[in-house]
Amino acid sequence: MATTGSTVDVEQFLKNLTALRYREVTMTVATLAVLAGAVVFFPGIENVTQGIQADVSPVLLVLFLGVAVLAGAIKGMLGFGYALVATPIFASVVDPTLAVVVLAIPPWMINVFQVGETDTGLDFVREEWVLMALAVAGAVVGVVALSTYSAGPIVPFVIALVILGYALFEIFGGFLTVEEAHHPVGLGTAGALEGFLLAVSNLGPLLPAYYHTFERDTERYIGGLSMVLGAIFTVRILVMVADGLMTPYRLWLGCAIAVVTIVGLLLGTYLRRLEVDETKFNWFVVALLVVIALNILRKTVPALFL
Template sequence: MTTNNARVDPAQFLEHLRAFRYREVTMTAAALVVLVGAVVLFPGAGNVTAGIRADVGASTLALFVAVAILAGAIKGMLGFGYALVATPIFATVIDPTLAVVVLAIPPWMINMFQIGETDTGLDFVREEWLLMLLAGIGAVLGVSFLAAYSTGPIVPFLIGLVILGYVIFQVLQGFVTVEEAHHPVALSVAGFLEGFLLAVSNLGPLLPAYFHTFERDAERYIGGLSMVLGLIFTVRIVQMALFTDLMTTYRLWLGCVIAVVTLVGLLAGTYLRRVEVNETWFNRFVVGLLFVISLNIFRKTIPALFL
């Protein structure tokens, strides 16, 4: 990819959109869904923080905005990482289960957006149908688990474990040489576990780590990963809204608002990826941040669970 590919051409985008090109239509539809949700479901000025916590003020909302933009930039550049950064930070400020539910919306929008941006279509579904099927089943089981065990420190503790595991993987992979390969069965099992982990904790670094380790075509694993994650988040949202009491109207609105803000970071990160900013240093920054976050989570949850 070259710097020229990073140039944005709004006129061409609109021309393709009017022609109903798959790429532009998918990206626009993903953005419009959350924008309409943020407007239509608005609870009123007096109830903006009513469903979060009574003492949440302007500074906390500003933190949410900043974190959403940063996490969106990371996702746009690396192809994953939004929930890894946003969920644990949100979970230290508001109820962890609330954070997991609300933050299902922005990743849905992001992944649908990147399905279009990378031009990933039905060919991937035909090639990796078993992966898609098992990922959906894992998501259903995960939402059921979250609905049954949504109280106490167990959810944030699980978030901390997932993050620490990802950090350890990132550190160790620098000392291990793995040949590029494609293993359909192993990939599908990783997809099942990804669906379950995402539903329970809103974190699922297993499948991104697998793609990054074995499937090293960046556009394929970013587009393919977005296709799988888009399915998982769709299943999650529908199940939480229709079959549990996890997804209320207020939580859906808040998720849409955060998703709209996230678009700013996503576009910035996509641009950085196309101009080939030093990904190694950017990745080190993300891993270091996640390590600090995991330690902070353990500091709060281990005493409550084991002491």
């Protein structure tokens, strides 16, 4: 897996932006949207922690910011992983529903940014409109379920088992690759479940796992995944605003975390554009998934069985 073009040409980027080129405009809109949200909805210094519902110390806030940067770097490198890394850590300290709602904003920014960065556009939508529609439908159902029911630790527990199962499948299957394979039923099912699981728990490994198996072209893999996830998070945010889950404070907090995440995203994007050995990349992906799954199990098994 090798991608080139790691050099950043700021002057060319600005020229393309002023010429309203799709790639540069999309990346800029994603960045400016969260910057504007962090400014417009700022609650004031005295109210910065008012809606977190936890005794959050300055040290813990710094830790949160570090986690956001790390998760952004992983997403920039792999095309997935932000929510899988950040959500379990945030939810272990603050109210889980709050974590799921707030952490919808940074992935929205990242995915819209990566849609532009990989130059994924309407051609993908025309080719995969069924996948997009099912993913959006799953997200709507998931948000309604989140606002109505409390799933507790069972959903993250099941997701951890799915992640471990996929990691073992990859290892013992020798990192099976089926170039550009397309299974409409499998892909549509993965998309619908991805939308539902992301809405309910902010953890959605199914579509990344599917794409990692059947689409190993890095730019297409990350671009297509970002297009679907961007649509899911857009719908999630709109429905949560309509349901009252996304309050102005939560919107500000999500935007503020997203602003910090930009640092990690840019770092991860740069690293991805260096030449990377495919075997090492695959082992890194699987190792990351195993660590994430074990971390989720560490938090959910005691709550369910002990």
